[in-house]
Amino acid sequence: xxLHRNLVFAVxxxxxxxxxxxxxxxxxxxKTLKRDKRWGSRDRGFIAETTYDIVRWKRLxxxxxEVKPPYSRPNxxxxxxxxxxxxxxxxxxxxxxxxxxxxxxxxxxxxxxxxTKYRESIPDWLDELGNKELGKLWDKEISALNEQAQVxxxxxxxxxxxxxxxxxxxxxxxxxxxxxDYPEALELYERADxxxxxxxxxxxxxxxxxxxxxxxxxxDLKPGMRVIDTCAGAGGKSLHISALLENKGQxxxxxxxxxxxxxxxxxxxxxxxxxxxxxxxxxxxxxKKLHHSADRVLIDAPCSGLGVLRRNPDAxxxxxxxxIEKIKKTQEDIxxxxxxxxxxxxxxxxxxxxxxxxxxxxxxxxxxxxPEGENFELEQDEKILAHKSGYDGFYYxxxxxxxx
Numbered sequence: 490x491x492l493h494r495n496l497v498f499a500v501x502x503x504x505x506x507x508x509x510x511x512x513x514x515x516x517x518x519x520k521t522l523k524r525d526k527r528w529g530s531r532d533r534g535f536i537a538e539t540t541y542d543i544v545r546w547k548r549l550x551x552x553x554x555e556v557k558p559p560y561s562r563p564n565x566x567x568x569x570x571x572x573x574x575x576x577x578x579x580x581x582x583x584x585x586x587x588x589x590x591x592x593x594x595x596x597x598x599x600x601x602x603x604x605t606k607y608r609e610s611i612p613d614w615l616d617e618l619g620n621k622e623l624g625k626l627w628d629k630e631i632s633a634l635n636e637q638a639q640v641x642x643x644x645x646x647x648x649x650x651x652x653x654x655x656x657x658x659x660x661x662x663x664x665x666x667x668x669x670d671y672p673e674a675l676e677l678y679e680r681a682d683x684x685x686x687x688x689x690x691x692x693x694x695x696x697x698x699x700x701x702x703x704x705x706x707x708x709d710l711k712p713g714m715r716v717i718d719t720c721a722g723a724g725g726k727s728l729h730i731s732a733l734l735e736n737k738g739q740x741x742x743x744x745x746x747x748x749x750x751x752x753x754x755x756x757x758x759x760x761x762x763x764x765x766x767x768x769x770x771x772x773x774x775x776x777k778k779l780h781h782s783a784d785r786v787l788i789d790a791p792c793s794g795l796g797v798l799r800r801n802p803d804a805x806x807x808x809x810x811x812x813i814e815k816i817k818k819t820q821e822d823i824x825x826x827x828x829x830x831x832x833x834x835x836x837x838x839x840x841x842x843x844x845x846x847x848x849x850x851x852x853x854x855x856x857x858x859x860p861e862g863e864n865f866e867l868e869q870d871e872k873i874l875a876h877k878s879g880y881d882g883f884y885y886x887x888x889x890x891x892x893x
Contacts, residue, residue, distance in 0.1 A: 490578050496535050499524065501565045503540045507803060509559045514544050514803040530682065538637075543572050545635060545802035548610040553597040570594070609635055614810050622845050626874065630844060633876035638799035640677040641668070641880070643697040643725075646732045647761045651675055654693055661686045671699045672706070673729075692759035697725050700796075700873050700883040704787070704840050705729040707869070707887055712737035714784040719743050719827045724753030724765070726789055731762035740765045741783075743775070779830045785838065786831045790820045792841035792848050796875065796882025813845075820852050825861040833892045837865060840885040844874060849884035857888075864892035 503521045506512040518540050522533045543550060550571040551557065556564040566585045573580055574594045580586045601607035606616045609631045619627040642665070644651045651673060655665050658675070663683065665675040675694070683689055683696065704726055710716065710733045718727045721742035731740050742765055744750050750767040757765045768775055793813050794804050824839065831837045839856075841848050850870060856862040870886035 499536050500539050546610045549607050629876040634798040641699050642675045642694040644673040645760050649693050657688050699880040708785050714738045716785040717741045717783045718787045720789045722749045736764050743768045745770045781832045783830050784835045787838045789840045792843040796842040796844045824856045831890045835890050837888040844882035853886045
């Protein structure tokens with residue numbers, strides 16, 4: 490593989506924004522990819538995948554390169570050199586790459602790979618927390634979370650079927666496979682920019698990980714129900730719920746961020762999901778008005794996001810223990826307040842994209858002991874670990890309101 494100067498420089502510029510200016514990797518990569526219209530899909534793929542790789546393995550690479558943040562431009566090139574050397578890519582004869590110690594890089598890599606926090610490229614506190622909460626499973630799980638995530642689509646059954654969608658995507662040269670136990674899912678054999686396809690523009694699918702697609706199915710939905718998605722965000726699960734309700738009944742998609750709900754409205758229009766209504770949570774009155782009114786309430790709770798590190802590797806460097814403690818308090822409060830919207834005989838579904846028991850089953854056990862939780866019974870829950878499922882780490886529990 491031959492390195493091209495303008496592509497390497499684009500990677501270095503993007504890394505500078507992510508590491509030194511604390512910007513989000515996905516947004517910065519997206520911005521960089523729009524910089525030069527002459528770049529083809531292979532060029533854009535190189536920039537995106539190389540940047541994500543270096544973000545993912547930052548701690549390991551900085552240890553090998555003997556550099557520390559904030560990174561000067563020469564230090565960013567040193568990180569790039571480590572990446573290229575370990576990939577077996579020939580280092581070009583540019584002044585930025587003078588005196589590359591190829592042999593020493595490989596030696597240091599072998600040495601550091603024996604230590605989990607370097608091998609898996611994670612902060613000390615995260616390694617300690619993972620060991621404390623997951624014990625023997627932690628090594629396998631963090632290793633799985635460092636792999637590149639597959640691209641999984643969710644067929645929009647308002648518009649088409651998985652079989653038809655597969656044929657349509659085939660015509661656009663995108664090969665997919667169906668997934669057992671995930672009725673609407675199609676997984677791409679090779680990464681591709683699916684957002685440019687006609688199928689996407691027509692609203693035939695959404696990009697949604699297989700683990701996330703499980704949630705709407707465990708809600709035991711029937712057309713005509715009133716369902717409240719309390720932390721809807723841009724609405725991936727709301728759209729899935731709408732499809733399973735066959736556009737009958739009502740989906741109330743709520744969030745504290747109005748801009749996310751605007752995006753949901755756009756997506757719902759494209760999908761042909763007509764039974765979704767958005768409501769911004771700008772006061773406690775919004776919740777009170779809906780007390781004891783819903784057949785199903787979904788709390789897709791804010792969380793550490795540790796289960797989705799494969800697609801957000803920069804979260805490893807943005808997270809800290811204080812944030813996790815704070816978010817756990819938020820989860821407790823949300824469970825107590827939002828559960829009041831479940832009507833007698835209805836169900837509450839709590840979900841996170843975290844792998845930590847303290848954000849998941851521990852929160853549910855705690856909730857069931859509160860006055861707000863005393864009428865609920867745990868029907869089922871599932872801890873979805875990436876190293877077992879092959880998809881994102883996730884958790885869900887289904888609680889029924891037994892009060893008549």
